[in-house]
Amino acid sequence: KAGVTQTPRYLIKTRGQQVTLSCSPISGHRSVSWYQQTPGQGLQFLFEYFSETQRNKGNFPGRFSGRQFSNSRSEMNVSTLELGDSALYLCASSLEVVSHEQYFGPGTRLTVT
Amino acid sequence: AQSVAQPEDQVNVAEGNPLTVKCTYSVSGNPYLFWYVQYPNRGLQFLLKYITGDNLVKGSYGFEAEFNKSQTSFHLKKPSALVSDSALYFCAVRDPNQAGTALIFGKGTTLSVSS
Numbered sequence: 338k339a340g341v342t343q344t345p346r347y348l349i350k351t352r353g354q355q356v357t358l359s360c361s362p363i364s365g366h367r368s369v370s371w372y373q374q375t376p377g378q379g380l381q382f383l384f385e386y387f388s389e390t391q392r393n394k395g396n397f398p399g400r401f402s403g404r405q406f407s408n409s410r411s412e413m414n415v416s417t418l419e420l421g422d423s424a425l426y427l428c429a430s431s432l433e434v435v436s437h438e439q440y441f442g443p444g445t446r447l448t449v450t
Numbered sequence: 451a452q453s454v455a456q457p458e459d460q461v462n463v464a465e466g467n468p469l470t471v472k473c474t475y476s477v478s479g480n481p482y483l484f485w486y487v488q489y490p491n492r493g494l495q496f497l498l499k500y501i502t503g504d505n506l507v508k509g510s511y512g513f514e515a516e517f518n519k520s521q522t523s524f525h526l527k528k529p530s531a532l533v534s535d536s537a538l539y540f541c542a543v544r545d546p547n548q549a550g551t552a553l554i555f556g557k558g559t560t561l562s563v564s565s
Contacts, residue, residue, distance in 0.1 A: 341493070368551045380540065380555040393550045427493055431551045435544065436482055436501045439553060441493035 338364060341442035343428050349448045355416040358445045362409050362430030368392075369411040370439060371403060374425040383426075386411055387433060415447075423449045452477045454543050456556035463531045464564050471526040471559045473541030482544040483524040484553060485515055487537050494540065500524060511535070531563045 342361045350356050362369050370393075371383040382395040386405035403413040409430075415422055425446050429439035453476045463469045475481055482501055486494040498509025505517045515526045524541060538560050542553040 370552050372555075379557045382552050382554065385550050385552045387550070393548075393552050395552075429494075429553075433551070435546050435551060436499075437551065438484060438496045438499055439551060440496065441486075443493045 341428055341430050341440055343426075343442040343445050345445060346443065347446045347448075349450060350418050351450055352418055352420060354418050355414060356418060356447060357412055357414045358426055358428075358447075360411045360413075360428030360430075360442060362411070362428075363440055366430035366432055366440070367409050368431045368433050369405055369409065370429045370431075371411070371413050372427045372429065373397075374427055374444070375423075380427070383413065418449045420449050423447060452481075452543055452545050452554045454541050454554055454556035456539075456541055456559045458559050459557070460560045460562065462562045462564065465533050466530050469528050469531045469535070469561065469563070471539050471541075471561060473524045473526065473556060474522050475524060475541070475543045476522065477543055477545050479545070479547055480519075482546050483515075483517065484542040484544070485509065485513070485524075485526050486540045486542060486555075488540065488558075489537050497526070497539075531561075533563050533565050536561055536563045 344359045368387045370385040385393040389405045400416045405411045425444045427444045428442045431437045431439045484499045485497040500517045508514045541556040
């Protein structure tokens, strides 16, 4: 079974621009979560989607948004990029069972200059 | 609020020696606990989880973890460390009483195994 895939793997953007990251979950997984990883803050939960609906949201500004499509693929968007948005963005998928573990993609490394 | 603490930023052990990476949590009720490992420039890999049952759970690559409810801890252990175990380790928790599958992570512990 193919793992979680994320595109692109690397991205360089300028302050003020916007960016869209994509995630394809493991086949059969309908829950997709997004995390931001930085050296200072560690791994922080952004949001979770299930059946095209946002189920949970972390403590991030409204510039961070996401969506999920009917095939469970998900995108996240960051508008008006700031230098502090430079991070590794990780997507994870899981079965819709609360005891099930999440499986992570390789991440998208976003650099904002 | 849920939280996870990994009190050590770095753990250093010699190859062949036992290793322990510590984790404590704060969740009301009975939590679901997870360990993940991250190698440089890679995503997180699932190692093991505690849901219920035996307090000692076994996972991938020879790792195991012991759940201690009275001490609210879930320490990761391995009897004999390998150089290839050197990586960043994350403990995570999920409150089963809340909807969703999102995880709350600790800050991470860098494990360095010397030959």
